[in-house]
Amino acid sequence: xxxxxRFERSTVLLVGxxxxxxxxxxxxxxxxxxxxxxxxxxxxxxxxxxxxxxATAVARPIAGFIDGVSNIAGLRDELAVARSENxxxxxxxxxxxxxxxxxxxxxxxxxxxxxxxVATVTARIASLAPSDFDQVRWIDRGIADGIAVGxxxxxxxxxxxxxxxxxENSARVRLxxxxxxxxxxRDLGTNETGWIEGRGAGPLELxxxxxxxxxxxxxxxxxxxxxxxxGIPVGVVxxxxxxxxxxxxxTTVTPSIQLAELDYVKVVVGWSPxxxxxDPDTGELVDVPLGPVTVE
Amino acid sequence: xxxRPVALSILxxxxxxxxxxxxxxxxxxxxxxxxxxxxxxxxxxxVRYLDPEPALLLGFTAGLLVDLLGGSPLGLWAMVHVVIxxxxxxxxxxxxxxxxxxxxxxxxxxxxxxxxxLVTSTLFGQSLLTTSGLVKQLVITALYTVIAAAGVxxxxxxxxxxxxxxxxxxx
Numbered sequence: 090x091x092x093x094x095r096f097e098r099s100t101v102l103l104v105g106x107x108x109x110x111x112x113x114x115x116x117x118x119x120x121x122x123x124x125x126x127x128x129x130x131x132x133x134x135x136x137x138x139x140x141x142x143x144a145t146a147v148a149r150p151i152a153g154f155i156d157g158v159s160n161i162a163g164l165r166d167e168l169a170v171a172r173s174e175n176x177x178x179x180x181x182x183x184x185x186x187x188x189x190x191x192x193x194x195x196x197x198x199x200x201x202x203x204x205x206x207v208a209t210v211t212a213r214i215a216s217l218a219p220s221d222f223d224q225v226r227w228i229d230r231g232i233a234d235g236i237a238v239g240x241x242x243x244x245x246x247x248x249x250x251x252x253x254x255x256x257e258n259s260a261r262v263r264l265x266x267x268x269x270x271x272x273x274x275r276d277l278g279t280n281e282t283g284w285i286e287g288r289g290a291g292p293l294e295l296x297x298x299x300x301x302x303x304x305x306x307x308x309x310x311x312x313x314x315x316x317x318x319x320g321i322p323v324g325v326v327x328x329x330x331x332x333x334x335x336x337x338x339x340t341t342v343t344p345s346i347q348l349a350e351l352d353y354v355k356v357v358v359g360w361s362p363x364x365x366x367x368d369p370d371t372g373e374l375v376d377v378p379l380g381p382v383t384v385e
Numbered sequence: 386x387x388x389r390p391v392a393l394s395i396l397x398x399x400x401x402x403x404x405x406x407x408x409x410x411x412x413x414x415x416x417x418x419x420x421x422x423x424x425x426x427x428x429x430x431x432v433r434y435l436d437p438e439p440a441l442l443l444g445f446t447a448g449l450l451v452d453l454l455g456g457s458p459l460g461l462w463a464m465v466h467v468v469i470x471x472x473x474x475x476x477x478x479x480x481x482x483x484x485x486x487x488x489x490x491x492x493x494x495x496x497x498x499x500x501x502x503l504v505t506s507t508l509f510g511q512s513l514l515t516t517s518g519l520v521k522q523l524v525i526t527a528l529y530t531v532i533a534a535a536g537v538x539x540x541x542x543x544x545x546x547x548x549x550x551x552x553x554x555x556x
Contacts, residue, residue, distance in 0.1 A: 221522060
């Protein structure tokens, strides 16, 4: 007779729980985060969100203190860099003001409506991901505030990510640094479009297909307007690259946002990809009813 | 076995999840781009004092909570935590050995947990293997988990030792 007792109860339970885990994961992936998974996540959020918000209020000063102590040595260097950047930015501001004046004049001549800003909802990062592999953040705004899946999340530096799950009073933001994130971008240097993917805590990866122009270090990349509102800064090319015939141009990009400094963000609720007008012949974005997003 | 150690363990896991999601991570405490796996450390510490079945269920619950509050498909961290709870059950009779050996064991468990998550998440279409500096992140996270466990294990022992009727030590 087969010694059934040879298999301990704990081993049988282990096999059962592992199988159950795989089953749950399969259902969740197939349902694309909806259905039972969404219900459980909403329940967990209702349970944890109030406690997390309370804990965050306590944790922020502690984390800030530790961060401040650990960064104190680098502050002097940072100050010097900031001062030189400040000088350069002051000059750029003067240039921009001059350009703004010219733009206003041209709009008046062409009888164009000035671009309007899109509606946004300000939110605060309520909690972080429980694992380093999850490049997500939870914000303290949800369905009740008009947040919906797919909306862009921005801060004063640029694109933070997109909403990929929403509960009544909270929502999950999948950051652009997540390997499962992808953003269509336009290189302001060459005007070519490409695709950016996250690579965790490291730099982003830019892929450009069918391009003939090389990209240079320091060129700015903004959203191309196909999935998110156009013109939101995404990053800066970190390494120059050019496409080898038949292959995509691939290089690294430094994200515009400072992940470690994320606190308040804005969710762009007043824009949908349907607002983008695509030329059916060229596939290019030819006109956008709403102007570039400006962050106050 | 009384229900108190189990209830206390569940409470500890809840507290660990809250601390993990509010204190550790980018923008809070994340030196060198990594944070300890506090929930895993608590599961390992609690499993020492629980019967096998509640220990495995505790691992499953803890993992499921991590799944629910994270961004990966449900069930992946649950599976990882169950396996780690099971391995801890198998190894807990050696928990009285030299501290460096126990620390090394927790380091290996943390590495295994991450590797297992990466493999299973890849099976479910998550492209996490492209994460830059992956090996460095795995090792640093495992090291931080050992450091976290150095604080968690004695605290959990103090809480659960007297409350558990049958402990690993008495077997």
